[in-house]
Amino acid sequence: MSLTSVVVPTTPFEGQKPGTSGLRKKVKVFMEKHYTENFVQCIFDALGEDKVKGSTLIVGGDGRYFSKQAINIIIRLASANGVAKLIIGQLGILSTPAVSNLIRQLNVLGGIVLTASHNPGGIRHDFGIKYNIENGGPAPDHVTDAIYEHTKNIKEYRTTPKLETDRLIDVLGTYTFNVDGKDFVVEVIDPSIEYVALMRDIFDFHKLRALIRGTDTKPPFNVLIDSMNGVTGVYVRRIFVEELGASPDSNVRRIVPLDNFGEIHPDPNLTYAKDLVDKVKDNCEYHLGAAFDGDGDRNMIIGKHAFFVTPSDSLAVLANNLECIPYFQKNGVHGFARSMPTAAAVDRVAEKLGKEMFEVPTGWKYFGNLMDAGRLSLCGEESFGTGSDHIREKDGIWAVLAWLSIIEHKNMSVEDILKEHWHTYGRNYFTRYDYEECDTDAANLMMHHVEQLIGCSSFVGKTYTSSGKSYTVRKADNFSYVDPIDNSVAKKSVRVLFEDGSRLIYRLSGTGSSGATIRIYIDSYEKDNVLSEAQDTLKPLVEIGLEISQIKKFTGRDAPTVIT
Structure with a gap:
């Protein structure tokens, strides 16, 4: 059966400007008539007909509400x-790293x-x-800017209304349709095969299995991994x-x-x-706890008794131990990088190891150019994001x-690894205050x-x-x-730097779907005083940060919504 595409008249929606990581709104906004169609069409328009025609695209996500309807629209x-072919994760599932x-x-x-x-x-x-x-990374500013410009002037979108998509992504397989006289292919794949193969190639699974399962001479290293239903x-x-x-009953949860x-x-x-924190704190048998966000790109690490590893320290420890x-x-x-608000713990590792060190704006897309140029191997953000050049x-x-x-290689606990690192490099005490869903005008005035x-x-x-x-x-x-x-310029975030190396940073986040999120970052370096409580050490600087901002x-x- 041959299918024919049609052109549907439409009008622009205000505010379809992609933020740090795409367009985020309430579900009911995306459900409005033409809303999702407009934005998807503007992606194609921004890419240009020459690129889109005959191309192959990957489609998938975290499986949240409205995903299947959106995939039907995209198809x-x-x-x-x-587009010649779409490769889609079964049930619409594909983590962002995948x-x-x-x-x-x-x-x-x-x-x-x-x-x-x-x-x-x-x-x-x-x-x-x-x-x-x-390259696998988030669209850079010039692409998202082009998408936004198209959203302000869109007059029509193209679709194939009779292409039957119901339950198409439920079953693995390859499906071919004839649209406007040309083959259009939808391949539904197992979302995990290629990613698992990549992880097996990067790490020594034999050693990690021996760590988690234990050996004749070593007891099991008990983990508690929380997918948070993502x-x-x-x-x-x-x-x-x-x-x-790992045990499906005692080592993983909400999977x-x-x-x-x-x-x-x-x-x-x-x-x-x-x-998760409470479970690890209350159960002394767990040596490490970890949690992930909805789409799988963020992580939190805690050690025994819920010993917390800040993302800044996590990045620095990884940088110092990549040889394992x-x-x-x-x-x-080849080099290290961090987002500017991230505490500078990794900078000292880079200096000691003689590696290039980059400080970039918030947004993973800023790491991509450095990786593609072969100048960056490991990077991270204080917002619980860590990664390497294995993907973008x-x-x-x-x-x-x-x-x-690292734990297997050093035969040390999470806490001991951190304390060893602090005694070598000193410690960046760090906290972040998030004020979520503030009135946008009030946030801008602040x-x-x-x-x-x-x-x-x-x-x-x-x-x-x-x-x-x-x-x-x-x-x-x-x-x-x-x-x-590429010599492009980005200006983001207000910095206040003090003579002792402490910092205050103020930023409006672009990851929320409504209102404005104000983030205040407080960072103080100590060479010798490395074992104090972070909130006690940072209390004076926190009070000064609130005084300067007049946020109340x-x-x-x-008070903030979240303190990290």
Whole structure:
């Protein structure tokens, strides 16, 4: 049967501007008539007819509510826009790292990822669409800017309304349709095969299995892996249970992906993963706990008794121990990078090892150019994102396997590894205050206030005192980044740098679906005082950070939503 595409008139929707990682809105917004169709058509229009016609694209996501409906829309629009083939994860499931890997392994044009990452799911909550380019990474600014420009002027979209998509993605197989006289192919794949093969190639699964299962001379290393009802459940079962021998009853939890994440917030931090933290804290048999977010790119690591590893420290420890991972033994280590708000712990490792070190704006896309140029092997963000040049996304499962490899190699606990690292390099005490879903106008006024304040000639050199401790401002600016590969410029986040190396950073996050999220980052370096409680050490600087921002005055908020 031959199918014919049609052109459907439409009008623009306001606010379809992709943020740090795509377009995120409430589910009910995406369900509005023409809304999702408009945005998907604008992705194709921004890429251009020459690229799209005859191309192959990957499609998948974290399985959150509205994913299947969105995939049906994408199938119909792709067929009408001349795409030759879609490769889709069964049931629409593909973690963000798995999408990146497939794009790279299969050498295709790119991928459409259906996720709102760590945001809550379900009909009352969030949905998202982002485009990943041919290197496997998130679309850079010039691509997302082009998509946005098309959304402001769109007049029509192309679709194939009679292409039957119901239950198409439920069963593995290859399906061919004739659309406008040309073959259009949909291949539904097992979402885990290629990714598991990649992890097996990067790590020594034989050693990791011996660690987790135990040997004649060593007891089992007990882990508790929490997928938080997100997409990683599929991969956790295949890797940790089937490959590494973890118990499906006692070593993994919440590994069935649910479209509403079981009504929890799938964000792996001390607030939203408190259930995991409490279980590890209360059960002394667990040596390591780990949690992942909805789409599998973020991770949290805790040691015995819930000893917390900050993402900044996690990145630094990994950088200092890459020699125990086969992938880096084979490929070498070319450099390190972190997002600017991430504490500078990894910088000292780079200096000691003689490696290049990069400080980039928040957003994983800024790491991609450095990796493609062969100048970056390991990178991370303080927002629980860690990854390497094996793909072009952060990768939660990879990070946990890397930690287990270090533990196996050093034969040390998580806590002892951190303490050894601090005694060698000193410690960056770090915390982040998140004020979620603030009034957007109020948040912008607060940021404007901070920018005006740091612009005053008298600000540099000013001394702030709180709880008996004083900090003198050395430098204050709007962080600017010039990409060393393509010379593009990005300006994001306000920085206040103090003479002792401490920092305050203020930023509006682009990952929410409604309102504005204000993030305040507090970072203080100590060379010798490395074993104190972080919140006690940082308390004076936190108070100064709140004083400078006047956040309560502008937003009415007495306390942050989340403290990391």
